[in-house]
C-alpha cells in the first residue's frame with residue numbers, strides 16, 4: 130500500500146474513538162424543539178386574546194412568562210443544575226398559565242401563579258419529566274382558591290361586535306340558565322359564531338375555538354400530540370352534555386355550546402395532551418381523555434363551579450401512573466411478538 | 467407495495483455515497499488477523515500452529531460445537547501468531563495471525579466446478595458447514611443450522627432478505643446488481659435443501675434497480691417484492707410479517723411459523739461454496755461515513771484490519787470521532803482500527819467527532835414516541851426507567867424486555883436523548899448474570 134494513503138500513526142491515534150452503545154445516529158428531535166413548537170401553536174390564540182382584551186392581557190402574559198422563566202432559573206441554580214431556561218418548558222408553562230387567567234388580574238397573581246407552577250408543581254416533584262400534575266393548571270387552581278373574586282372578574286372585550294357582556298357563557302349558564310346565554314349573544318346562530326371565532330368573555334387565551342383548533346391540528350401534524358386525546362375528551366363532553374345537559378329530559382342539551390365554551394378546547398388540545406402528565410400508551414390516553422371529559426361535565430352540570438376542565442385534568446393527572454400500570458405496553462394487536 | 471401499521475422509523479439513508487459504486491476487490495493485506503470466534507455460539511478450535519505454512523482457503527480452525535462453523539485462511543502465507551488480539555465484538559479474543567506471502571496461492575481444487583444437482587442434501591449441507599458459511603447480514607449465524615431445521619418443523623417458505631434497511635450499507639444492493647447469477651444459484655440450492663416451493667425476495671423500495679435485475683434473473687423461481695423503506699424492515703420478524711403477514715411470537719423462531727430467512731449475500735456465498743468449492747474467506751464490506759475519503763463497496767479478505775480497509779478507501783477525511791462495524795443503528799463502536807474484518811462485517815463507518823458526540827441524557831418526558839415506533843410493541847420508556855433503578859425482574863416479567871431486538875428505533879426518536887438501548891442491554895446483561903447465578907446455585 131502506498132505510503133500516502135496508508136494511515137499515519139497520528140491518524141490512528143487521533144481518534145480515541147467514542148465507544149458507546151448503538152444506535153450511532155439520532156433524530157433531530159429534542160425537548161426544546163417540542164416546547165417551542167407548542168409555543169408557536171399557541172401564539173395565534175394568545176395574540177387574539179391580547180387584541181380582544183387589550184393591554185391587561187399583554188401585561189398578564191408578559192408577567193406570567195417572565196416570572197416563570199425567572200423562577201425556573203432560580204430553582205435550577207439552587208438545585209445546581211445546568212441553567213437551560215431556553216429549553217422552552219418554563220416559557221410554555223408561563224404562557225399556558227396566562228392563557229387560563231382573566232386578562233385584568235392584579236399584577237401579583239401571575240407571579241404567584243408562576244411560582245406555584247414552577248417551584249411547587251414542577252421542581253418540588255423533581256423537575257421536568259417527574260412532575261405528576263400539569264404545572265400551569267396547578268398554578269391556576271391555586272389562584273382560584275386564593276383569589277376567587279379576582280379570578281372571576283372578567284374583562285370586557287375592547288371592541289364588542291355586539292352587546293355581549295363580560296360574563297362568561299358558562300357562568301351565565303350556571304346562574305341564569307341556557308336561555309339567558311342565547312339571549313346574551315342575541316340568538317343561537319350568533320352564539321355559535323361568536324364562540325367559534327372567540328368573541329366572548331373568558332380567560333384570555335381560551336376563547337378562540339378556531340385558532341386553538343388550528344394550533345392543535347398543527348401539533349397533531351407535527352406528531353407532538355395524539356389526536357385521540359382531544360377527540361375523545363371533546364367528544365365525551367359533547368355526548369354527555371347532549372344527554373344530560375338539557376332542562377327537558379334526556380338528549381335535550383346543547384353539545385355544540387358545551388364543546389366550544391369555557392376552557393375545553395385549550396384544555397383538550399394543550400393540557401390533556403401534556404406529555405409528562407398524561408399516559409404514554411394510546412389506550413391509556415383514551416382512558417385519560419375520557420375521564421377528563423366525564424369529570425368536566427360532572428362539574429359543569431352538577432358541581433359548584435361553572436367550569437371543570439382544569440380540575441378534571443388535574444384529577445386525571447393523579448391517576449396517570451395508575452393508568453400507565455394498567456396499559457403497560459401498546460395494544461397487543463400491533464405487536465409482532 | 468407491502469406495508470403494515472405504524473412502526474419503525476425513517477432515518478436518512480445516506481446510501482447515495484456508495485450505492486452506485488461497483489464492488490472493488492481490495493488488494494491483499496500484508497497480514498490477516500482471523501479471530502476464532504466469528505459469531506455468537508462457541509469459538510472454533512485452531513488446527514494450525516505457529517510457523518505453519520497455509521494456503522488460501524485452507525482450514526485453520528474447526529467448529530465442533532452445535533452452533534459453530536469452520537474458519538479458513540484468507541491469504542496464503544505463514545502463521546506467525548496465535549494470540550489474543552483486538553476483536554470487533556468482544557474487545558479482545560484469540561485469533562490466528564497469518565503473514566501473507568503475497569502469492570495468494572489457493573488450496574488445491576479451489577475453485578472447482580461441481581454439479582450440485584447430483585448431490586444429496588446431506589452432501590450439500592456438509593459442504594456449506596465445512597465452508598464456514600454464515601449469515602452475511604451481520605448476525606453471522608451458521609447457515610447450515612438454519613437450513614437444517616428439526617424434522618418436526620414444516621417449512622413452506624424461504625424468504626431472501628435483501629431489505630438492507632440499515633442506513634449507509636449498500637453491500638447487499640451491489641451483490642444483487644453484480645452477482646445476480648450467484649444469488650440465483652444459491653437460492654436454487656437452498657430451495658432443494660429445504661424442499662420449499664414458495665420463495666420470496668424482499669427488497670426495500672429504495673432499490674428498484676435491484677428489484678428489476680432480480681426479477682429478470684429469477685423468472686418464475688421466486689417472487690421479488692418491493693417493501694416500504696422503513697427501518698427495521700430487514701429484521702427477521704418484521705420481514706416475515708411484511709411479506710407473509712405471519713407473526714413470530716415471543717420466544718419463537720421463524721421456523722416455528724414455517725419460514726427460513728436467509729440474507730441475499732448468504733445465497734451468493736452458498737453458491738460459491740457448493741459449486742466452486744470456495745470457503746468463506748472474503749466478503750463485501752461497505753466503507754462509508756462522512757470521515758471516509760472515498761466511500762466504497764469493497765471485497766475484503768476476512769481478517770484484514772479496519773485500518774487497511776480504510777486506507778484502501780483513501781484514509782480518513784479529518785478526525786473521525788467514531789468507527790463503527792455494521793450500520794449506524796445496530797453497529798458496534800470500535801475502540802481501535804486494529805480490529806479485523808470478520809464474517810459478519812457488513813460495513814465499516816467512520817463518522818465525525820460532532821456526529822459522534824454523546825448526547826447528555828435527560829429525564830423521560832413521557833412523550834410516547836419510543837412506544838409508538840417500537841416494532842416489537844414494547845414500552846422502551848419504562849424499560850429505560852426500570853433499568854436506571856435496576857428493577858430487572860419487572861422489566862422481564864411485566865415489560866417483556868427479552869423481546870427487544872435492540873433495533874435502536876426508540877433511542878433514535880427520543881427527544882430527551884435517553885440512552886434507551888444502552889439501558890436495555892445493561893438490564894439484559896444483569897438478567898443473564900442472575901440466571902447464571904441461579905443455575906449455578908441449583909446445581
Ligand code: SF4
Pocket residue numbers: 839840841842843844845846869870871872873874875876877886887890
Ligand atoms: S425497545 Fe428494543 S425493539 Fe423496541 S424500539 Fe427499542 S431497541 Fe427496538
Ligand code: SF4
Pocket residue numbers: 409829830831832833834835836837846847850876879880881882883884886
Ligand atoms: S421517547 Fe424518550 S422522552 Fe419520549 S417517552 Fe420515550 S424515553 Fe421518554
